[in-house]
Amino acid sequence: MFNLAPVSLWLEDYSALKALFERWRAQGVEDLQAHLQCDPLLLSQCSASLKVLRVNQRTLDLFSAASQSELLGQLAQVFRGDMHTAMVREMVQLWEGRLEFTNETVNYALDGRRLDVRISIRVLPGHEADWGRVLVSLEDITQQVQGAARLRRSEHYARDLFEYSPVSLWVEDFSAIKLLLEGVRAQGIVDFKTFLKVHPEFVSRCMQEIRVIDVNQQTLQMFGATSKEHLLNNIGRVFRGEMQESFAEQLQDLWDGKTVQQREVTNYSLSGDVVHIHMQFSVLGSHLDDWSLVLLSLVDITARKKAEAYLEYLGKHDVLTQLRNRAFYAEELNRLTRKGPWPFAVIAIDLNGLKAINDEQGHAAGDAMLRRAGEVLAKAVDAPACAARVGGDEFAVLLPGLDERAAQVVRERIQSLIELNNQFYSGQPLGFAIGIACCQSGEGVEAALHKADQAMYEEKRRYYQHIGAERRR
Template identity: 65%
Template sequence: MPSRHNTGLEVFNVSLLSSPADYSQLFALAPVSLWLEDFSGLKRLFDRWRAEGISDLRAHVAVHPECLAECAASLQVLEVNQRTLELFGASSQAQLLTNLSQVFRGDMLDHLAQQMLPMWEGQLGFAVQTVNYTLDGRRLDVQVQARVLQGHEEHWDRVMVSLQDITQELQSSRLLAASEQHARNLFDCSPVSLWVEDFSAVKRLIDDVRLRGIEDFRTFINVHPEFVSRCMQEIRVIDVNQQTLTMFGAQNKVELLAGLGKVFQGEMRDSFAEQLIELWQGKTTLMREVVNYRLSGDLVNIHMQFAVLPGHLADWDLVLVSLVDITARKKAEAYLEYLGKHDSLTQLRNRAFYMDELNRLSRKGPWPVSVLVMDLNGLKQINDEHGHVAGDALLRRAGEVFSKVAAPQACVARTGGDEFAMLLPGTDDRGALATIDRIHSILELNNQFYSGHKLSIAIGMATCTSSDQLEAALIRADRAMYVEKTRYYQEQHIERRGHGG
């Protein structure tokens, strides 16, 4: 007999029927496959085993699996109904019974123990799920329920077996399970960090604010910042994938969820406040760049996509959040931006930034503005005699000197090959002269620190008090620098036409 599972179908009790004719008609026309069988041989086999001292059938079968074939051989099929013939593709009962070995095959004997054990333990039936085969070889997944009929409890010579075809149901279940597993694999193996979250409590909080008559939500959260914190606390994380653990440096989900306070900190609150405003406005699909942190404390730049899943728009109880680590891209962008504003050799601002700053100062000040124009002395001679590597070293040293002198609001830039400028907003003549003194002091220390070529700088200064004077101040500073440069060469007895720089 096949192994069997509870179908929920109770086998009828023949004692309730008024006559044998009623029984015969009900049996023959039942819409479920019915088998009338004789288990008396199995009963006698059990009695013999007990007499031989066998008390644990499960252990006996484990040691003597061949006894299952003996159990199967002891069962006798007396009659089947029309639905059984249709189900197994038999033209007659004789054809079906002659070919039972085709119906009950494969791992049938392995499952047989499942249906025999309940009866060994004193029950008068069993319910199991198993696999049978039609006469043309088609697989049938079936649920089977058996019951010793009333009046036959002593010998088990009449047992009613009902068999229900659940092949289609199981196929649908298997397809659903495979689909779910496929979706799970896509989730777990995604190269993007995925979070499944429940925002239903957040929605209730937002809806409550609406019911209170609040219309300007931005002003509301500015006045009540604790509302944003409350919403952050009410988000429930349902699941995360492996990439999420990798991205945030967590060994497992428990560790990550316990450390969410480390992940979402700092400026994350302001970003979440903006997200709440978009949700208030009815947007349930959002994209933005945010900053999170690994459990180690390292900053992670994130491109976040947020979507309330279809079918959950009423409650926001299922939200998918995807996070892409764009830290490398942000660093590249920052570096490109840095290169666009800085001189790569000296690390000072470049000429383009210097010109933009001049334009800004001419519009906004603050006044007075002092300008220093500076030029390296003797750079061409060093390049000619010792090579550009030596000259570049001097330029880098000049960058070090100017960087140490410049105040935060100052702009110091390399404006040409050996030319530099420093803009000092809000600085008068006295402040500019103090800056020049600091340059000379640090320049002296620099020359003491570095052996080899001495660094020398010619500096010109001018101050203006309004926008219309700025260009003239630049010209005066440039001329003053050339005066200083001429004095340097005269003192050094160097012919500039021969050596330049």
């Protein structure tokens, strides 16, 4: 039975070790572990006190030995390196009187292979007084240990991929939300979109039921958090405002069975700054039955949004004056012609003396005068009125819903602002030639524009006649 056992068995004599322990006790040693750590040679004395009497065939196979004599002759190759730390633990347990225990250690086969083994030591019955017969069994656990090591490396690799991903990653639990949606279905609700409009509090409740399991380092950096606890304790400052509307859309998609989604949303950093996000949402495949594991990746697109907004601004604004440009003016005029409201008034404006300023003082002085014109007109009108630069020195103010009397009030406001502007700026005074016209329907818009232009040109003509008279005088 000993020789045919499927595990490695060693029959050993520990009596010399027991005698060594008794001598040390007599010398006053109380803490064996501290005693062995004082002098590495003391552990070698323990090892030399162990006498191997017999090993079985499984032991020879495990350690690649042809015979017991070959194995015993090369024990120094078998018991080396990593095993010494484990051996200290074995000696301490024997010192403390434990006659049966288990430990894990490392041995080496004669062909050099490392063997991770689970060692069980038992002082056999009848030999408790002298430790003359001890049975040692070794179970080869190399595969398990290596598998566990591979698993740890894999977990560490996966954790690093998550933790140091260049995009913000969130692991969340949506199981409570799934139950809430199922509860709504159980009530017989079919039109979920209408349900959300009637019960907006349902969206808030679902948001409160989201459980954040983990976030990565990029998330902390994106939202200005010092730690995961800092972020999660202030999650209400991140998801607010416009987020409720986008989350309602997300719930609608989940209701329709879309467990993989992407959309652009707006969040907030803990400092209060707006963070525009491209979000990708996915219920992990192994959790589709309960939505208990959801992965969200968030990409910060704030810079892109700012660039888009600036390009949109440039498409509708005149860079020099900051007023609307001719393209926006034409589009808005077309819209007002089709839809009103009526009456509709227009003010045509021309900047007086720009050519002379450009010729005499240079285009920088002319640009400065144009900027002053933009300042005046921007302050003179409020939405839905629109002030635009439609040419080099030509401007227009569209006044939907106002008649000619109201347009005259706007004109007086412009004149007052011109006076204030001229008091603020020294040098060449700012002056406008202004024409006003009004119409009652879309058919009259073209005629109103022409009439306003004619009135403006007439005022312009009187201005230059006055300038000429001043020069002659």
